[in-house]
Amino acid sequence: MRILILGGSGFVGRVLAEEAVAAGHRVTVFNRGRRDPVPGVTTLVGDRLTDPDFGSGTWDAVIDTWSAEASAVGTAAAALAGRAGHLTYVSSRSVYRWPGTARMTEDAPLADLDDPGYAGDKLRGERATAAFGGPVLFARAGLILGPHEDVGRLPWWLDRLRRGGPTLAPGPRDLPLQYIDVRDLALFILAAIGTTGPVNLVSPSGHTTMGELLDTAAEVTGGRAELRWTDPEPILAAGVAPWTDLPIWLPPGEGHDFMHRGDVSRALAAGLRCRPVRETVRDTWAWLRSLPGAAPKRSDRPAVGLDPATEARLLASAVSR
Incomplete structure (x- = not known):
């Protein structure tokens, strides 16, 4: 597949790029060009906050790893509408309402949309992907560990x-x-391209x-x-x-x-595998x-x-x- 990763040089984005290249996909990354790129990717240099120019390419899938102010998610989603077949937004289990309950599924109550913190940013990011106008997967990750952290x-x-x-x-x-190795997160996201809706991405508790x-x-x-x-x-x-x-x-x-x-039963049923600690x-x-x-x-x-x-x-x- 032709995959565009928004980010692709830091922790999650970098490992996503590494795993996608290893799987034989044609990978483009969009970032500010401040770190050495993953070998084998094509780099588009730009700042999504001031210069969200993705060129004229088209892709089978886009993966957005942004974790701050949600307007950047909406701007990118709108700019890529009609130019990619699928969007994955790397969200967070923090979008659920605190304090919540044990064994929360993807249907648990969500945080307030006007929450000024990280939970609100991620939830507003999910909503902002509506500008993409196509199928979207919300990868609601938990604690992420592993190389490049x-x-x-x-x-x-x-x-x-x-x-x-x-x-x-x-x-x-x-x-x-309960955590997820960043490589297991990346492998699941790549395998789930084309699917939609939210999924809790973290290991089983214990x-x-x-x-x-x-x-x-x-x-x-x-x-x-x-x-x-x-x-x-x-x-x-x-x-x-x-x-x-x-x-x-x-x-x-x-x-x-x-x-x-x-609760991670949805992810496990969809193929999530978690390597030993x-x-x-x-x-x-x-x-x-x-x-x-x-x-x-x-x-x-x-x-x-x-x-x-x-x-x-x-x-x-x-x-x-």
């Missing part, structure tokens, strides 16, 4: 565990996690646990870390913010249920080690990671008890 969640844990020594591990160990994730990451990074499992209560009492100070982790409760207990951790670590410098970080996301002094105080407190 530029938010820094799994990379932070891998770097911390590489340093070794006593390491705060937020419990409980058997806390179920695909791994907090214990398995950190045990695997500690082993892969050299086995120097001593995981000190700590109950959520003292962590929260110390002012540590789940998800940001301790990436990926959310304590049991509404937040955890919203993020890590979604060891493969995600191993390959992310190999990617990090291959970089000449620090891993790329998105400027539109908050920094993640626990302050070492706070970690030290929590570890000392646990010992004193």
Whole structure:
């Protein structure tokens, strides 16, 4: 197929381009040209916010990875109307109404359309795709991990565990996690070209646990870390913010249920396959080690990671008890 990827040089877009080229598709990417392109793609250089010029080409499918203000989604959709057979918009499970319920399906109530945050941006992005005038798939991804991650969640844990020594591990160990490897997300999206409607794209809840994730990451990074499992209560009492100070982790409760207990039966029935957590951790670590410098970080996301002094105080407190 002839595929146009809006983005194609960062995390999700880059892996989409890699997988599409590997599958033999003819891939064009549209971005600002600030990063080295994936080998084998054709690059259209432009800024969708100021110069959304896609040339005169036509495509079998367009994949839009935009994750900010939704007007850019609508502008691109309108410009590509009649020039592509299908549109996939990489959306988010954040479009569901908070706090929601466990096992939310694609039919769960949605956030308010005027929500000023990320959830509103993604929901307004979904609505803006109406300008395309053709079939649209809403790929509602959950937590995305894997090589090229530029938010820094799994990379932070891998770097911390590489340093070794006593390491705060937020419990409980058997806390179920739900995420998707970026390569599995890309493979599903490419295979689903032509289908329509929303689909939750994340692994089944409990695909791994907090214990398995950190045990695997500690082993892969050299086995120097001593995981000190700590109950959520003292962590929260110390002012540590789940998800940001301790990436990926959310304590049991509404937040955890919203993020890590979604229903994915539609995706599984449509062919979603999720690789083992060891493969995600191993390959992310190999990617990090291959970089000449620090891993790329998105400027539109908050920094993640626990302050070492706070970690030290929590570890000392646990010992004193």
